[in-house]
Amino acid sequence: MDNALFSRRRAERFAQLVDEANGGRRHHLRSRVDDQLAPLVALGRQLGSNPPAAEVDQEFRAGLRAMLLATAAREGIGAPAAPQPAEKTSAGRGSLLPAVTARRARARGAILVGIAAGAIAVSGISAASENAVPGDALYGMKRGTERAQLALTSSDISRGQLFLDFARTRLVEASALRGNRAGYSAVLDDMDADTRQGVRLLTGAAAQRSDPAALDTVDTFVTRQRRALDPLTDRGSRADQERTAQSLALLTSIAERADALRAAIACGRPASTTSDFLGPTPGTCP
Structure with missing residues (x-):
């Protein structure tokens, strides 16, 4: 059949x-x-x-x-049909084609x-x-859309910016989940993972190109993210406050890495041969 x-x-x-x-x-x-x-x-x-x-x-x-x-x-x-040889096309079949x-x-x-x-x-x-948050019926669709956006993005800088955008979204979701200890901590885990991935791509692009322009995006993200995260430090349970402090410490490490990498680029030694969860480590200036 x-x-x-x-x-x-x-x-x-x-x-x-x-x-x-x-x-x-x-x-x-x-x-x-x-x-x-x-x-x-x-x-x-x-x-x-x-x-x-x-x-x-x-x-x-x-x-x-x-x-x-x-x-x-x-x-x-929409393409024209291929011509049929006259000797192989009967009159009846020609009328049906x-x-x-x-x-x-x-x-x-x-x-x-x-x-x-x-x-x-x-x-x-x-x-x-x-506007869906973890636990909503459409939250899986929301995360799937984010993965599709990443799949359609080719450059490291664009992908890094997307990851940082997702980290901002995770913070908005976490603000709506105060009091839900497991959910709040899980969303901040996802937020920090997106943050590290985005920073790693942007610092890597800055070191590879010896151009600090990508670091400006990192600095802007750290400033805005810290401003939105600070009000959560004294809210929720003690465990929630400790978890918020961990995310703030990550932002501090990112700001220090961006400053060090910018100084290394200025002196002509943007990166060493090693890297970590924030991307390439800055080279040592004379």
């Missing part, structure tokens, strides 16, 4: 049902998969009539457009529309998850 054949027929029937639902010509036939496809057709109409109100990120929009164009090019949608080609194009087009609608719906859910 050819599974590809049945999958193609299913897609073509789905395209027909979508056409009919949008006011197109009705096809006088009924398939065994109509009952299975009916919910998908209804979902497609609902998405088309009630698009998500959330604003789609420009980077996501560009990535989705590139994916759809690549899929269209791979599937041959345009209809088959058009039907397949509609099926593929419907699939692409479904992909686009689903992706936009997912982007709307992603936007709704921005």
